[in-house]
Amino acid sequence: MSIVLVQVIVGGLLLGAVYALFSSGLTLVWGMMNVVNFAHGDFVMLGMYVAYVVYTLLGGGPLLGAPLATLVLATLGIVVYFGLIRDVMKGPMLAQILGTFGLALLLRYSVFWWFGANFLSLPGDLVGGTFDVFGIRIEASRLLAGIVALLVTFGLHLLLTRTTLGSRMLAVAEDSTAAQLMGIRPDSMQAIAWAIAAGATGLAGALIATFFYVVPTVGETLGIVAFVTVSLGGFGSVPGALIAGLLIGVIESLSGYLIGAVYKDMVVYALFLGFLWFRPQGLMGKT
C-alpha cells in the first residue's frame, strides 16, 4: 500500500473520530428521550465560540477552553431542558422538531448578531502543530480530538452500563412512569442527560475549533453528518456512533481520494441507505 493511501486512511480515521465526538451528545439525547435535537449543530457551534472567546480574551489554549465549553454547554443543556424540552416533549413529535429547530435559529443568529458573520480561526499550532510518523502527517489537534472522542465514548458507555445513575437514566428512558414508581425522578434524570449530552457537545466544539474555522453557520455544515452518524451507529448507542463515525470518515476519505471529492457524499449516502435497508436499527441499535 502506498504511503499516500495510508495517509488517506489515517486522515479518514481522524476525521471519523471527530464525527463520532460531534455525534455523541446527539445520540445520547436521541436514545434517552427520543428527542431529535435539531439545535445539536448549533450547540457545537457555541462550544467553538466559547473556545474562541477563551483563547482571544483570556489567552487560554484548549486546556482551558475545552472544560469551560463543557461547563457552559452543560448549563445551557439544563436550561434548555427545563425551558423548552420538558414542555415540548408532552406535545406531538412535530412540536419537538420545530421547537429544537427554532432554538437552533435563535442560537445561530444570536451569535451572528453578537460576533458578526466573519469567519474566525484559532491558530493552527495551538495544540502542538503537526508531526510526522514514518512519513504520515498527523495533526496534533485532530489526534487530541480523536483521543477525547474515544475517552468520551468509553466514559459515557461506562456511565450508562456500570453506574446507578446510568441505570436510573436508562430506566427513565425505558418507562418513565414505572421509573417514577420506583422512586426515580424522571425530570432530574432527563435534565442530567441533557447536561451530559450538551456538555459533551460543547467539548466537541471546543476541540473542533482547534482545526476548523468558526462561523455562526458552522453547525449547519457539520450537523448533517452527525445525524447520519447517529442513525448508522444505532439510535442511542454511544459505541455505535463511534464505529459509525470512523467508518464514515474512512469511506469519505477513500472515495474522495480515489473517485473524487464530488462523489464522496454520494458514496457515503448510498452505502448508508443500503445498510439501513438490511439493518434499519443501525450498527448497534436495539430492534
Added chain:
Amino acid sequence: MRLSKLVGPLAAAAIAMGLASGAMAQQKTVKIGAVFPLSGNAASAGVHAKAAIEVALDIINNAHPEFGNFPLAKNAGLAGLGGAKVEVVFADNQGSPATGQNQALRLITEEKVVALTGAYQSGITLTASAIAEKYGIPFVNGESVASNLTERGFKWFFRTTPIATDFAQVYYDFFTEMKASGAKTDNIAVVHDTTEYGVSVANTLAATFKEKGHPIAQDVAYTTNATDVQSQVLQLKDKKPDVVIMISYTSDAILFAKTMQALDYKPPMLLADDSGYSDPSFIKAAGKISQGVFNRSSWSVGPAGSPTAIIAKLYKEKSGDEMDDTAARQMQAFFVLADAIDRAGSTEPAKIQAALKATDLKPEQLMIGYKGVKFDDKGQNILASGLIIQLQDGENYVAVFPKANAEKPPVMPYKGW
C-alpha cells in the same frame, strides 16, 4: 353658518395639498433593491457588500466636496432628479438561488424598487436577475463572474465586473511572464467547487488555456462548504503541479489553507481566483498560513487624499474591515447604477435602462481600476480589467502584475506559513 360651508372645501383642499406634498416627497427618494447573502455561509461577504453600499449611499446622499469631481459626490442627492435621495432596501438571499429569486420578486412587486443590484453568488445572480428581466427592471451586478450571466440575451442585465474570460487572459499573460523569469508554469491544476461560480470559471479557464495550446493538467472538484478536504490536498500532493489555481468561497478557502499546512503541502505557485481569498475574514483567519498567494483584484487604495483613499477610510469606519476587491466591485456597480438614474433624470425603468446603455465612464470617474465602464449589447462592461496581487509581508495584498501597475515584484515560490 358660512363657516360650516367652508369646512368641507377647506378640508378637501388640505387633504389634496397633503397628498400633493406626499407625492412630491415620494419623488424625492429613489428606491433601489439589493439582494445579498446576509445570512448563511456566505454572510461574511454579504455583510461587507451591505457596508460598501451604505458608504456609497452616504457619498451620494450627502454633500462630499472633498471628493473633487468624483461623480455624485459633490452635492447632496441626485442632481438629475432635483436632489432626490437614494434609498436601498436590502434583502437576504440566504445563500440560496430560490430565496434570491423570491426576494427579487418581493423587492420589485412589494417594495416597488426601480432597479436591483446583487446578488454575490453567480448562481443566485442567475435566478434573481431572471425575475428583474421578466418585470423589466434594470439589474446591475458588480461581482458575479460566471460567463453565462451575460450570455442569456437579457435586456435588463448589466455587469460591471471583469469576467472569467477576461482574467483567464490575465492569468495566462502572468504565467507567461513568470515562465520567462524562470518559474515553472507548465503543469497547472485547477481546484474548484461545484457551484455556478466554481464550475463556470473552471470551464472558462480550461477552454482558454486549451485554446492557447496549454491545457489544464488536473481538475479537482469538490462540493462547497466541505467538512474535510484532506483527500483533495493529497491528490494535489500526488500529482505535484507547478501551479494550483483555487476557485473557492471563504469557508472552503480557509479549510484548504489549514489542510495544506497540516499535510505540509505547498505548490510552487498558488493563484487564487478572488472571492474567498479576498474576504478580509480569510486574511484574518488564514492569511498567516497563506503567505505568497497570488490573487486577482481591481481595487487599490491609491494615494492619500484621493477619492479611493477616502472611500477606504469611510468603509473601514463602517465595517471595521479593510476594503477588499469584492466589496469595491459591488460599490462600483452601485455607483454606476446611481449615475445612470441621475442621468436618466427619472425613476422609470425604461429610461434607467436607456441611460445604462449609454454609460461611458472614464477611469478617473471610477473608484476601481477598470479602464472605464461601457456596456456591450449583452450588458457586459467591455472596459473591465484587473491585475494580479500577492499576499506579502503579513496581511496586505500588493499589486505585482502587470508591470506598469506593480507596486512590488512577485515573490516566488509560494511561502505558505
